[in-house]
Amino acid sequence: MKAFVLFASVGVVSSVASAEVVPGVARFDSLKEWTTYAMDLSPAYSTVADSLTGFKPIVRPSLSGGSGWTSWTATAGSGIGVRGGSSYITTAMVGDTLIFTFTGSTSAETGVHGIGGNFGFRDEDGTFQPGSVLLTLSSGASIYQTFSSKSDFAGFWLTDPAVTITGMSLQPVSGSNLAAYTVSVDNLYFGGVPAPGALALLGVAGICTAKRRR
């Protein structure tokens, strides 16, 4: 639930900036490279992390979090599980696919253009378990990756600014884990352009605070 801005890039020139950008989908297995790539795409892009904390520890049909353009809803056939005091969400039953729908905005200006996270599996005690996950975006772009630790990362950026990511599915695909563990997410990372209204509000709030201090 807790979200914080990782950075807001302003006109940074980097090694990729001069590269040819063909409209499509870029994949990453490094959070650092995923974050850096935002600057190469557009100085307007920001990235926001959601640590998926603050939820009541019950199983429910769906779970929603985030705010504004980073709003999301998670669903699974068996429901969504949250363990007390934990900072991850998981499907309630083994073998289920976890689906995120990004509900904040579908407009090209303020929608989600980049998405990533720390994925893997959980056993009944809530302990992380390694395994392979097929991540598929609403556009059909996919990553097949084996996650060996809680910090392992996978993510996407859409290189076409006119297209947004409206959802992502996490399908467990490794044989042994399919029968034993549930697919899980520890952190989600969003990339996009904050709504101009939100930025304006932040500006107004800043002016008010400065006046109060004076």
Add this chain to the structure above:
Amino acid sequence: MKNLALAALSAAALVASANAGYVPDVISFTSLAEWQAAPSDPELNLYPGRTAQFYTEDFNISGPQSFGASSFSGGSGWSAWTATSSSGSLGSTGTSIYATRAGSSIDFTFAEPTSMPLGGVRGIGGGFGFVDTFGNFVAGKIWLKLSTGDSIIKTITSPQAFVGFWVADPDQVITSIRVQPLGTTAASFFVNADTMYMGTVPAPGAIAILGAVGLVGSRRRRD
């Protein structure tokens, strides 16, 4: 957790019917074993009822044209490839090919299939990275771009590292791939391709032709 799940099942069934909307079209891989297993993996079910064929290119190129060549070619039929560089010049270590100018890319192009769907290059992957002037591996960041617009940005830390793709969408095919150097390594070292793995899933017509050729061949042998 499992008991709680049973209580939530009926309500959840109403919500979780959206799974069908997420159908992979282009899948990336960072493990050679997983890439090789993908076409026959029942969990992925990429090419129902079809069997993939593979070709491995080890770039065993030598001779007077092994440095400063404008292009290299290899494979045959569906696996035929031609490599060029954005700087216009390629070299070979005998077991890999590389762009002879730091910062330049290597472009591989493949023949398009004569008919769709399927056929042509549908799977591509390999060992890519950098070499120094002695042909030794150097770690660094590359951007592997398909003609479909799909790509991977990855820091390659060992010569055994693998990156690859399968195109599941029968209406798409891979006609080219670019290995583009990124980051500080690109300024001093040469992007290379050590091994390239290619995959295809023959179109039904191609399978029928192969079958007919096989029948004719066996009749001739009998005569």
